[in-house]
Amino acid sequence: MTETRLRFPPSPTGYLHIGGARTALYNWLYAKKTGGKLILRIEDTDTERSTDESIKGILEGLEWLGITFDEGPYFQTDFTGEHIAAAQRLLAEGKAYKCFCKKEDLDAKREAALAAKATLGYDRTCRDLTAVRVAEKEAEGLPYVVRFKVPDRTGMLGYDDKVLGRIECSYKEVDDFVILRSNGKPLYLLCNVVDDIRDRITHIIRGQDHMTNTTRQVLLYEALNAPLPVFAHIPLTLDTKKSKISKRSHGEIVAVHFYRDHGFIPWAFNNFLVLLGWNPGNDQEIFSREELIEAFTLERINKSSAVFNFRKDDPKFFTDPKAISINEQYLRTMEISELAPMVQKVLEEEGIWNEAYAGAQKEWFFSTIALIRDRFHTLKDFASLGRAYFADDYVIDDKPLQKNVLKFDQLKVWLPTLADRFEQLESFDIEETERVARELADELEIKPGVLINAMRTVVTGQLAGPSMFDILVVIGKEKVVRRLRGAGRLFPAASL
Numbered sequence: 229m230t231e232t233r234l235r236f237p238p239s240p241t242g243y244l245h246i247g248g249a250r251t252a253l254y255n256w257l258y259a260k261k262t263g264g265k266l267i268l269r270i271e272d273t274d275t276e277r278s279t280d281e282s283i284k285g286i287l288e289g290l291e292w293l294g295i296t297f298d299e300g301p302y303f304q305t306d307f308t309g310e311h312i313a314a315a316q317r318l319l320a321e322g323k324a325y326k327c328f329c330k331k332e333d334l335d336a337k338r339e340a341a342l343a344a345k346a347t348l349g350y351d352r353t354c355r356d357l358t359a360v361r362v363a364e365k366e367a368e369g370l371p372y373v374v375r376f377k378v379p380d381r382t383g384m385l386g387y388d389d390k391v392l393g394r395i396e397c398s399y400k401e402v403d404d405f406v407i408l409r410s411n412g413k414p415l416y417l418l419c420n421v422v423d424d425i426r427d428r429i430t431h432i433i434r435g436q437d438h439m440t441n442t443t444r445q446v447l448l449y450e451a452l453n454a455p456l457p458v459f460a461h462i463p464l465t466l467d468t469k470k471s472k473i474s475k476r477s478h479g480e481i482v483a484v485h486f487y488r489d490h491g492f493i494p495w496a497f498n499n500f501l502v503l504l505g506w507n508p509g510n511d512q513e514i515f516s517r518e519e520l521i522e523a524f525t526l527e528r529i530n531k532s533s534a535v536f537n538f539r540k541d542d543p544k545f546f547t548d549p550k551a552i553s554i555n556e557q558y559l560r561t562m563e564i565s566e567l568a569p570m571v572q573k574v575l576e577e578e579g580i581w582n583e584a585y586a587g588a589q590k591e592w593f594f595s596t597i598a599l600i601r602d603r604f605h606t607l608k609d610f611a612s613l614g615r616a617y618f619a620d621d622y623v624i625d626d627k628p629l630q631k632n633v634l635k636f637d638q639l640k641v642w643l644p645t646l647a648d649r650f651e652q653l654e655s656f657d658i659e660e661t662e663r664v665a666r667e668l669a670d671e672l673e674i675k676p677g678v679l680i681n682a683m684r685t686v687v688t689g690q691l692a693g694p695s696m697f698d699i700l701v702v703i704g705k706e707k708v709v710r711r712l713r714g715a716g717r718l719f720p721a722a723s724l
């Protein structure tokens with residue numbers, strides 16, 4: 229069997245968005261599954277819209293996702309000579325022709341066809357010009373484009389799509405399309421095929437929005453005497469209103485960098501992406517890298533469009549709830565040793581990383597992550613909801629402050645008392661701290677919950693979290709005592 233060779237060829241005219249990332253992932257998975265190669269090609273022929281900034285963003289996005297390439301990046305514009313040569317070859321072999329029709333004339337014919345509700349398309353005026361006529365027009369200096377000569381055949385033109393099955397249309401439906409502009413520049417449609425032939429691409433996995441190109445490209449493969457690759461057109465990603473997702477209508481939420489910047493775990497995000505248009509045939513939702521490579525098949529790519537469930541109206545879900553839920557599952561179950569470097573990065577970004585967490589306090593750092601991760605949605609939560617574990621400048625949420633602290637004025641005395649008793653403890657462990665807190669509650673004839681809830685609020689800033697006595701031990705005696713002792717400042721000055 230020949231080696232499978234796949235490619236991801238983004239046009240660098242914007243950032244890497246969800247749809248592009250999913251295409252890259254499917255290609256990567258299939259290359260891995262078949263032991264093949266994946267090639268990165270930057271399709272920068274549209275020089276007016278291509279930017280270096282976009283190339284940088286796309287490369288960063290792919291790197292963040294962990295999508296690696298075996299070859300490239302190649303740049304399409306480096307092969308312009310080859311693209312032109314291919315057009316010249318088709319011309320020389322009579323498979324393409326020079327078209328001198330003026331734009332105004334073509335536009336007028338189009339208008340007329342529209343008005344008459346006739347089929348639109350090039351009427352082949354120049355297709356059968358004699359060599360003498362062509363030479364005359366050229367001598368006159370008339371500009372021309374080069375058009376591909378769609379064969380006059382009665383049968384059907386088509387290909388077997390791995391996702392959609394046989395795709396066909398009649399030859400008559402395909403226009404003699406332009407392959408070289410009057411300024412001598414080759415068209416994208418041709419460049420794409422020439423590059424895929426040169427790169428010996430065996431499988432093309434791309435969005436269904438490219439299907440109109442594919443029909444014409446099938447003809448180019450034949451004309452250039454190249455074997456047809458396998459095509460797999462994947463469904464588009466739509467929003468809940470069935471419109472195509474785009475930056476214009478949805479903003480940054482469709483960009484891969486949005487997920488990186490919001491603290492998503494890269495593989496968890498891939499796991500979300502793969503399910504946006506592919507199904508394993510059972511209800512498994514979480515896949516390790518190896519499991520996914522094993523399970524992934526082109527045949528299980530869905531035929532119908534995928535829905536990106538972006539609920540703008542619900543602030544609780546700042547993106548598709550499924551993306552969040554998958555990320556949460558990874559947060560809860562990943563090996564701490566794998567999670568720790570990601571948490572480190574977030575803490576570094578927030579300026580609350582301590583080098584000791586990677587050295588003398590490494591064990592503490594790991595057990596803290598293990599203790600607090602259960603309620604978190606993203607990595608960012610380690611620095612926000614979990615800030616009190618790593619820094620003293622955490623914010624105390626207003627809701628628990630009102631409910632658990634300010635409601636009981638005496639807490640401004642009780643909490644410092646508790647601090648004093650904790651300070652006396654020789655062994656600041658779960659049993660001892662719990663015993664002391666319960667004893668004090670008994671003495672004060674209050675429910676232990678009053679002290680416990682107040683402690684949680686003051687020490688962590690949060691309403692909910694892991695078991696309070698686990699928290700105390702993790703945060704440590706010195707900080708706990710200091711925070712409880714300082715609780716008085718939370719009360720309005722007048723009540724002091």
Ligand code: GLU
Binds near residue numbers: 237271420433438
């Ligand atoms: N450059 C095209 C795009 O970014 C990809 C074309 C292809 O996959 O053949 O949409």
